[in-house]
Amino acid sequence: xxxxxxxxxxxxxxxxxxxxxxxxxxxxxxxxxxxxxxxxxxxxxxxxxxxxxxxxxxxxxxxxxxxxxxxxxxxxxxxxxxxxxxxxxxxxxxxxxxxxxxxxxxxxxxxxxxxxxxxxxxxxxxxxxxxxxxxxxxxxxxxxxxxxxxxxxxxxxxxxxxxxxxxxxxxxxxxxxxxxxxxxxxxxxxxxxxxxxxxxxxxxxxxxxxxxxxxxxxxxxxxxxxxxxxxxxxxxxxxxxxxxxxxxxxxxxxxxxxxxxxxxxxxxxxxxxxxxxxxxxxxxxxxxxxxxxxxxxxxxxxxxxxxxxxxxxxxxxxxxxxxxxxxxxxxxxxxxxxxxxxxxxxxxxxxxxxxxxxxxxxxxxxxxxxxxxxxxxxxxxxxxxxxxxxxxxxxxxxxxxxxxxxxxxxxxxxxxxxxxxxxxxxxxxxxxxxxxxxxxxxxxxxxxxxxxxxxxxxxxxxxxxxxxxxxxxxxxxxxxxxxxxxxxxxxxxxxxxxxxxxxxxxxxxxxxxxxxxxxxxxxxxxxxxxxxxxxxxxxxxxxxxxxxxxxxxxxxxxxxxxxxxxxxxxxxxxxxxxxxxxxxxxxxxxxxxxxxxxxxxxxxxxxxxxxxxxxxxxxxxxxxxxxxxxxxxxxx
Numbered sequence: 001x002x003x004x005x006x007x008x009x010x011x012x013x014x015x016x017x018x019x020x021x022x023x024x025x026x027x028x029x030x031x032x033x034x035x036x037x038x039x040x041x042x043x044x045x046x047x048x049x050x051x052x053x054x055x056x057x058x059x060x061x062x063x064x065x066x067x068x069x070x071x072x073x074x075x076x077x078x079x080x081x082x083x084x085x086x087x088x089x090x091x092x093x094x095x096x097x098x099x100x101x102x103x104x105x106x107x108x109x110x111x112x113x114x115x116x117x118x119x120x121x122x123x124x125x126x127x128x129x130x131x132x133x134x135x136x137x138x139x140x141x142x143x144x145x146x147x148x149x150x151x152x153x154x155x156x157x158x159x160x161x162x163x164x165x166x167x168x169x170x171x172x173x174x175x176x177x178x179x180x181x182x183x184x185x186x187x188x189x190x191x192x193x194x195x196x197x198x199x200x201x202x203x204x205x206x207x208x209x210x211x212x213x214x215x216x217x218x219x220x221x222x223x224x225x226x227x228x229x230x231x232x233x234x235x236x237x238x239x240x241x242x243x244x245x246x247x248x249x250x251x252x253x254x255x256x257x258x259x260x261x262x263x264x265x266x267x268x269x270x271x272x273x274x275x276x277x278x279x280x281x282x283x284x285x286x287x288x289x290x291x292x293x294x295x296x297x298x299x300x301x302x303x304x305x306x307x308x309x310x311x312x313x314x315x316x317x318x319x320x321x322x323x324x325x326x327x328x329x330x331x332x333x334x335x336x337x338x339x340x341x342x343x344x345x346x347x348x349x350x351x352x353x354x355x356x357x358x359x360x361x362x363x364x365x366x367x368x369x370x371x372x373x374x375x376x377x378x379x380x381x382x383x384x385x386x387x388x389x390x391x392x393x394x395x396x397x398x399x400x401x402x403x404x405x406x407x408x409x410x411x412x413x414x415x416x417x418x419x420x421x422x423x424x425x426x427x428x429x430x431x432x433x434x435x436x437x438x439x440x441x442x443x444x445x446x447x448x449x450x451x452x453x454x455x456x457x458x459x460x461x462x463x464x465x466x467x468x469x470x471x472x473x474x475x476x477x478x479x480x481x482x483x484x485x486x487x488x489x490x491x492x493x494x495x496x497x498x499x500x501x502x503x504x505x506x507x508x509x510x511x512x513x514x515x516x517x518x519x520x521x522x523x524x525x526x527x528x529x530x531x532x533x534x535x536x537x538x539x540x541x542x543x544x545x546x547x548x549x550x551x552x553x554x555x556x557x558x559x560x561x562x563x564x565x566x567x568x569x570x571x572x573x574x575x576x577x578x579x580x581x582x583x584x585x586x587x588x589x590x591x592x593x594x595x596x597x598x599x600x601x602x603x604x605x606x607x608x609x610x611x612x613x614x615x616x617x618x619x620x621x622x623x624x625x626x627x628x629x630x631x632x633x634x635x636x
Contacts (some may be wrong), residue, residue: 003164006090016157017133027134029170029260031066031197032174033127034077034202036255038209039062041081041173043308045145050309057145058446063211066201066228070192070217070578073182075135078174079210083144086151086165093128093140093153101510128175128536129257132157134191135177141166142173153350191326197606201230209233209306211485235306237329241268253282253483256301257325258489261285264377265360267326271354279325279355284370287380290321298322302342315342316352320388323381328355353394354616367402378414389469400476405459406439415459423457428491430482433459434557435466435551437614446537446612447485453535454491460483467552485613487545489533506530506574513586514572520599521570524618532569538576539609541568550615570606578605600626 008016017196036618037369040064049057067076084092136156143150149400150169155161179191190196194216201212214229246266253263263282270278281300290296298319299312306329316328342348363385367374404414409423410413420431432451436442436619442460451458461470470481510530517528526544533538543549547566556563572579584600589595604626607617616625 003162005162006159007630014158018130028200028204030130030133030177031075031077031191031200032254033130035064035201035205036322037128038077038081038173039205039210039255040311041079041083042210043311045080046307046308047144050307055145063213064208065213065215066230067215068192068194068197068217069426073192074176074177075179075191076174076176078172079173080170083172084142085144085145085147086163087151088144089140089142089151090163092211109180118396129157131175134179134189135182137178139176139178140173141176143169143170143521145171169454198230201323202409203247204251204570205255206231206235207234207248209235209308235303237268237278237327238306240283249280249282252280252327253325256327257282257284259284259286259325260290263325263378264373265362265366267358269355269358271351275330275332275350277328277330277351279328279351279358280328281324281355281359281431283359283381284323284325284378285376285380287323287384291384294321300325301327302333303327304333305329305331309333310342311607313342315345315348317355317359318352318392320384320386320391322354323384324359333387335551356395357398358396360402363402364398375414383465386463386465386469388466390465390472398471400473405433405461407457407459408443408448409457420457421477421479422458424479425454425456428456430439430480431459431476432456432482432484433461433466433470434484435470435549438462441614445485446609447533447542449491449535449537450533451484456491464555467549467555483543483549484533485549486543486547491532503530503532510572510574510583513583516586516595517570517572517602521603523569524567524606526567528570530574534571535572535575537573537609537612538578539572539605540571540611540612541570541606541615542564543568571606604630 025377028075042064045057046059046062049055049059060081065076065078067078122499132511135614137154138157139152139154141150141152150166152164152166152169160445177191182190182192194214197214201214205212208231210231211229212231214230215227216337237249249266250262253266254260257263262285264285265283267281267283268279269281279300288296297312298317299310299314299322300316302310302313303315313328316323330347330351333345333347338572361379363374368379382404385399386403389403392399400417404416406412406413407420407422409415415433424431434442434445434447436445439460439462442448442462448458450456461467470483473481475481514528514530518525521528525541533539533542543566547568550568553566554561572582574580574583582598582605585598585601586595589598604623607626610617
């Protein structure tokens with residue numbers, strides 16, 4: 001058969017060079033990757049046979065086999081799984097991942113230490129290429145179930161790879177590594193040694209369902225040529241806690257998540273009674289790079305009586321827990337079950353409710369008993385968890401119980417809503433918050449001025465989801481959640497009859513100016529009024545109590561939803577010299593021509609208020625022109 005030669009893409013060549021010239025001490029991960037790929041191929045074959053009774057396939061001896069040849073310095077990992085077609089080899093093996101290669105390269109190059117770089121090997125589907133850390137050349141031979149011919153792929157990792165069709169190929173896949181020359185001074189990396197193979201498999205792959213067999217060589221001094229099964233094949237979730245070490249749990253997590261870093265927390269659950277199932281869940285220590293993308297693959301591995309029937313069952317957990325990895329093994333589900341059926345299955349819905357409550361209660365325990373670990377969890381996944389405040393009203397209280405917020409309270413420690421309530425000032429009725437792009441922009445917002453002056457705590461919400469869930473939740477333990485940038489602010493923690501009387505007099509004296517400014521800015525504002533929230537700034541713009549904020553409007557438009565533009569309210573600070581001067585000039589200049597320049601001042605004041613909250617004037621060029629003209633006059 002003819003052989004075709006192809007070139008790797010530029011980023012793929014760079015990645016291969018990183019692998020080939022790797023200085024990671026733990027090169028053993030290459031075998032973990034190849035065994036994991038072989039296990040996946042066996043899982044897919046068994047599942048295909050379960051779903052199609054007409055397939056002519058022998059399931060009696062599915063296994064993974066490892067052969068080593070010390071003289072030829074080769075190591076081969078083969079399986080009798082589902083195999084790959086010619087086209088699949090070109091797509092899955094011939095190119096390094098379909099996306100994310102550039103991001104991976106950047107992370108590998110910027111990794112601060114060896115452990116951090118090594119932990120990236122299993123990501124973006126490049127585990128197969130870890131073999132180039134120990135091999136000068138790699139050859140793959142495969143034949144897909146149901147096809148008569150196979151495919152051979154080979155490469156020395158130098159920029160090209162070859163593909164050819166072969167007539168004689170057993171079903172499944174074999175990967176042969178032509179190992180680099182032996183290092184006499186470092187026998188720990190002798191991958192032709194059977195003791196080394198046993199050690200790697202026991203450490204990384206002992207839990208894999210399929211037997212991993214090592215074929216001994218005559219030169220090894222073995223008395224028998226019978227293959228030796230290296231792994232125990234025990235499902236960790238079916239064993240008691242006392243029988244399983246933390247390292248074993250961690251390796252299972254790495255196998256199911258392809259994260260290859262230890263999880264932050266391990267969660268076990270066993271349900272008995274009319275419907276039995278076991279679950280072993282993991283909270284990752286780091287958020288994946290694509291967690292907020294549409295293509296993010298979520299879901300748990302679903303087993304039925306220890307038979308893997310779905311690799312990413314989304315129905316087992318709600319979307320806001322999509323970062324959770326793990327396995328669920330149910331006893332009474334059908335083996336031949338589709339995703340559509342699972343969505344309606346009452347047993348699956350029951351499992352989802354139980355798993356959700358278990359994850360949230362585990363986070364609550366972590367928060368109480370291990371604040372440092374909880375802080376890591378919240379930093380990585382807090383923004384995702386808060387999505388549940390919108391989509392899961394049944395568990396809203398449980399989510400709020402584990403939710404932390406940055407606030408203006410002394411110190412940088414995040415606070416809970418319960419702690420906020422305990423610190424509320426006498427007479428304070430509401431829980432106050434402000435949303436924004438960053439903590440710095442919120443703290444410098446003019447909306448915060450009176451709260452700073454009176455020492456009233458405000459929650460600083462910077463995640464995009466915060467714009468939405470606060471309106472959906474509305475209150476906590478009878479206390480309303482109130483935005484300091486919406487509606488009128490009336491802080492009852494200070495003041496009294498004397499302050500109310502002074503405010504009424506002020507409203508009356510400014511009534512004419514406010515009405516006139518509303519007419520001048522009628523196209524841009526809903527109303528103009530005196531502010532009770534400003535102490536330093538001359539003006540600010542606020543939304544009405546039940547209006548959408550500008551950020552929320554932009555969010556809806558980005559999602560393709562038509563949202564009408566909402567006029568906002570301009571508030572003036574009567575204690576500011578600029579506003580007092582404006583009031584005086586309005587009272588003195590009664591003619592229409594006299595107030596033409598005053599109208600420009602009103603427009604400038606409104607534009608400054610919009611800029612102060614991070615917005616943009618309706619006509620930026622005109623606003624800049626007005627500012628320039630005013631500055632020019634001051635220099636004459």
